[in-house]
Amino acid sequence: MPDSLPAPLPAAWSGLLDDAAIFPPGNAPLHEATAAHAEHRRAWYGDLLGSFVLKDTDLPLVRGVAHPLSVVVTGGAGQVAGPLGAAARLGLRVAGLEIALRDLDDLPGNARRVVAAVDHARADGVLDEDVPVFVELPQDDPSYGWEAAADEVAAAELRLKLRTGGVEAHLFPAAARLAAWIDAALDRELPFKCTAGLHHAVRHTSAEGFEQHGFLNVLVGTLTAFDGGSRDEVVAVLEERDAARLEVTEDVVARARRWFTSFGTCSIDEPLADLLALDLLSPDPSHDDTEQPR
Numbered sequence: 001m002p003d004s005l006p007a008p009l010p011a012a013w014s015g016l017l018d019d020a021a022i023f024p025p026g027n028a029p030l031h032e033a034t035a036a037h038a039e040h041r042r043a044w045y046g047d048l049l050g051s052f053v054l055k056d057t058d059l060p061l062v063r064g065v066a067h068p069l070s071v072v073v074t075g076g077a078g079q080v081a082g083p084l085g086a087a088a089r090l091g092l093r094v095a096g097l098e099i100a101l102r103d104l105d106d107l108p109g110n111a112r113r114v115v116a117a118v119d120h121a122r123a124d125g126v127l128d129e130d131v132p133v134f135v136e137l138p139q140d141d142p143s144y145g146w147e148a149a150a151d152e153v154a155a156a157e158l159r160l161k162l163r164t165g166g167v168e169a170h171l172f173p174a175a176a177r178l179a180a181w182i183d184a185a186l187d188r189e190l191p192f193k194c195t196a197g198l199h200h201a202v203r204h205t206s207a208e209g210f211e212q213h214g215f216l217n218v219l220v221g222t223l224t225a226f227d228g229g230s231r232d233e234v235v236a237v238l239e240e241r242d243a244a245r246l247e248v249t250e251d252v253v254a255r256a257r258r259w260f261t262s263f264g265t266c267s268i269d270e271p272l273a274d275l276l277a278l279d280l281l282s283p284d285p286s287h288d289d290t291e292q293p294r
Helices: 030-042 056-062 081-090 107-123 144-155 175-187 215-226 231-239 250-256 269-277
Strands: 017-019 049-055 069-072 094-100 133-136 159-163 192-195 260-265
Touching (some): 017 030, 030 056, 056 081, 069 081, 081 094, 081 107, 107 144, 133 192, 144 175, 159 175, 175 231, 215 231, 215 250, 215 260
Parallel strands (some): 017 049, 049 069, 069 094, 159 192, 192 260
């Protein structure tokens, strides 16, 4: 990889990939993953990367790391302040905070506790006001409690985290369920990130037989919903397996990413290879890929 920093990528793609190499199914050792992340950031496609995702319990192990970190809280709301304080003492740059709601019997109350913990962290100066906080709701169809929790997240101007896959087939939500989550986010003007399962650009069946969503499908589906498309139209986009029919342009990506901000991936190489194969990115900075839909 080159030692000098190349020209930046088109802004529409900047920060799309959050490096979650240490999480399943990648499971890269932490120090190997941070070293690889630094190499990725120095490459010509370095602008494609957002933050490095790690668990709050990993923070003491990455002392001296300079790149932005997204911290996944491994406990409840009561575990927000401590790791953030540790990150501040270690001089680490926290660029995102991610926390799952775990109280399935009282999701709105759980969301309020998270909001209170975030407010206290900001007031105490261990979490900057501009650092986004992503709240993960259960992988269920939106119920009254699910939507009430989303209302609490929206009222606090936090964000959602949508889990789009995992290591077992049932962890990949059906297109109709994912479309419902996207609608719920847009109805509340909630930006969101996705995590897990978006290994490739376009929907496909994996070698394990998993029906995996494509990150381009989610981008275009988000914009379809935002532009007033019906739920059925969004589902059709999410289920599309022909990249050409998605008609992806930089303008489409830029508009969609107002809401679908990024996704965590345990492999940078796989989504990058797809973007190159689809001619949506080029290692030649003089290449113009905005002329026509792909």
